[in-house]
Amino acid sequence: MNRPAAAEGELLDVVRKEISPIDAPYILDLLSRTTEDWEKRGPIFSMLAQKIVDGKITTRDFWPIDPVLEDAARYRTLQQMARFIYIDGVASVQFPRIPATSGDEDCSFETRVSAAVDDLPDRNRW
Incomplete structure (x- = not known):
């Protein structure tokens, strides 16, 4: 692959940003494309x-599990409740x-739906 040489501006842009271990592939790519000015860029x-190296990867910052x-779990609950019906020969x-849970009218749509699904009885009771 023919990659362009790293420009000095690219390095300065990275220095100005807050970088973390997640950015290591990008830094390695810049390093591999550097062909000149090692005294200044080193x-x-x-x-x-x-x-x-000083950075710390925390799963909570990048992927709240x-x-x-x-x-x-809500999706599985809904999926277990789903049934196929046929209307005019078309499966639906x-x-x-x-x-819906009462008293949640001021909450967001997603919060209201989540609360309604969470309030469903256990599967063995339906």
Whole structure:
């Protein structure tokens, strides 16, 4: 692959940004494309490498798992309630009526739907 050489402006842009270990592939790509001015760019690469080493990856910052798992559980609940019905020979998916939780009128749509699904009885009771 023929990649363009790294320009000095690219390095300065990276220095101005807050970088983390997630940015390591980008920094390595810049390093691999640097073909000149090692005396001037070397200290910048050293500083960038130190920022990456000092950085800390936390899953909570980049992928909050709790909301994903809660939504997945709600989805499974809804999927288990779904039934196929045929209307004019066309298969359709139908869900039973899910009563909305009262008192949530001021909440967002997603919050209201989540609360309604969370208030459903356990599967062995329907």
